[in-house]
Amino acid sequence: MSAVGADVEQLRATSKHFTQAVEKLQSAVKGLNTIASNQSIWRGRDADQFRAEWKAQSLTSLNAAINALKEGADALRRNADQQEAASQADGGAMTASNGGAASECYEQSADGLTDLWKEIQETPNGWDPSGPDMSGYRVQRVMVDGVEKYIVYIGGTVLAGNQNWGANVSAISGRLDQAQVEALERLIPPGAEVMLVGYSQGGIDAQNIAGSGRLNVKQIVTFGSPxxxxxxxxxxxxQDSADVVTSSSAVNPTLYSSGSQSRNDNVEVFRSKPHLWTVFGIGEHIGGYGGMAEDWDSAANTKGDTRASSSAEGLKAFQGDIVGEVDIDANGQGSW
Structure with missing residues (x-):
C-alpha cells in the first residue's frame, strides 16, 4: 500500500532550513547594501551608475530571492500544520497550548533567542523595497494559558525609512518615537504584559519605551545595543565583543553604557569571546548575533550557563499561540 500525506517533521525541518537561509541572505544583503551605499568609498559617474544599478536591479533581485525563501518556509509550515491537523483529526482530539480543545492551528511564539533574532530579521523595515513605508515595528498578540500577552519586535538602523541615522541619534539621547509608541498604546490594552525585543537602534528604542512607563513591560531582549x-x-x-556599536562610547554616557557595564540588578549581559580579526566591527554588528543566539539557547537549555537558564524563565512567560500580528508603518498605522 502506498503512503498518502507527508512527513511532518521533515516538512518542519526543511522550513527551518529555508528560514535559516533567509536570515543569512538578509544579513549579507544588509552588509552589502551598507557598503555599496557608502559614498566615501567611491565617488564619480561610474560610482553613481553602479549604485543606481545595484538599487534598481541587484538589490531588487536579492530581495525577491529572500521573499521567495520566506514564502517557501511559510508554505512548508502551513503544510506541516495541515498534515498534523488531518492526522490528529483521524486519530484523536487535538489540544491547544492552554489545555483546551483547539479549533485552529496557531503558530507558536518564539522559543529562545534564536527565534527572536529571526523574527526581527523578518520584520519589514525601510531598507527593504518591498516595504519602504514600514517602520520596523512588529506586534504579536500571544495567548499564554488563556491570557493575552504581547511581543514587540523593533528593527535596527536603515539607510532610509523610519529607523534612520537621525532617529538613531534621537534614540540614544533617550527620546521616544512618538508615532510608534502611540501605535503600540493603541494596539496593546492597558496593563497587558509586554516583552520588547530590539536590534541595534531597535534595542535602544525598546529600552526607551520601557523607561517611559507607558507600557507594562515585563521583559527586554536586545541584540547589539548599548x-x-x-x-x-x-x-x-x-553583545558581540568585536561589535563596534557596543564597544564604543555612547552618545549619552549618563544614560547609556558602552561594553558590558550595567547598573541594573535584573539585567544580564552576555558577550561573545574575543575574535581573532574583524572588519571595523561592522560585520559582527550585522551578522554576529545569529550564532550568539544559538549559543545562548544551547547554554540555557542544557543548563550550561546558570545566568542563561535563569534569565530564560522570563522568555517562557511569553511562549504561546500567536493569535494576531501587526506590522506598523512609518506613520504609526496598523490594526488587528
Missing part, C-alpha cells in the same frame, strides 16, 4: 542604566526591568542583552 545598555540603558536607569531602568530595572528583567533584560537579556547580547
Amino acid at each position: 545598555i540603558r542604566n536607569d531602568i530595572n526591568i528583567p533584560a537579556i542583552h547580547l
Whole structure:
C-alpha cells in the first residue's frame, strides 16, 4: 500500500532550513547594501551608475530571492500544520497550548533567542523595497494559558525609512518615537504584559519605551545595543565583543553604557569571546548575533550557563499561540 500525506517533521525541518537561509541572505544583503551605499568609498559617474544599478536591479533581485525563501518556509509550515491537523483529526482530539480543545492551528511564539533574532530579521523595515513605508515595528498578540500577552519586535538602523541615522541619534539621547509608541498604546490594552525585543537602534528604542512607563513591560531582549542604566526591568542583552556599536562610547554616557557595564540588578549581559580579526566591527554588528543566539539557547537549555537558564524563565512567560500580528508603518498605522 502506498503512503498518502507527508512527513511532518521533515516538512518542519526543511522550513527551518529555508528560514535559516533567509536570515543569512538578509544579513549579507544588509552588509552589502551598507557598503555599496557608502559614498566615501567611491565617488564619480561610474560610482553613481553602479549604485543606481545595484538599487534598481541587484538589490531588487536579492530581495525577491529572500521573499521567495520566506514564502517557501511559510508554505512548508502551513503544510506541516495541515498534515498534523488531518492526522490528529483521524486519530484523536487535538489540544491547544492552554489545555483546551483547539479549533485552529496557531503558530507558536518564539522559543529562545534564536527565534527572536529571526523574527526581527523578518520584520519589514525601510531598507527593504518591498516595504519602504514600514517602520520596523512588529506586534504579536500571544495567548499564554488563556491570557493575552504581547511581543514587540523593533528593527535596527536603515539607510532610509523610519529607523534612520537621525532617529538613531534621537534614540540614544533617550527620546521616544512618538508615532510608534502611540501605535503600540493603541494596539496593546492597558496593563497587558509586554516583552520588547530590539536590534541595534531597535534595542535602544525598546529600552526607551520601557523607561517611559507607558507600557507594562515585563521583559527586554536586545541584540547589539548599548545598555540603558536607569531602568530595572528583567533584560537579556547580547553583545558581540568585536561589535563596534557596543564597544564604543555612547552618545549619552549618563544614560547609556558602552561594553558590558550595567547598573541594573535584573539585567544580564552576555558577550561573545574575543575574535581573532574583524572588519571595523561592522560585520559582527550585522551578522554576529545569529550564532550568539544559538549559543545562548544551547547554554540555557542544557543548563550550561546558570545566568542563561535563569534569565530564560522570563522568555517562557511569553511562549504561546500567536493569535494576531501587526506590522506598523512609518506613520504609526496598523490594526488587528
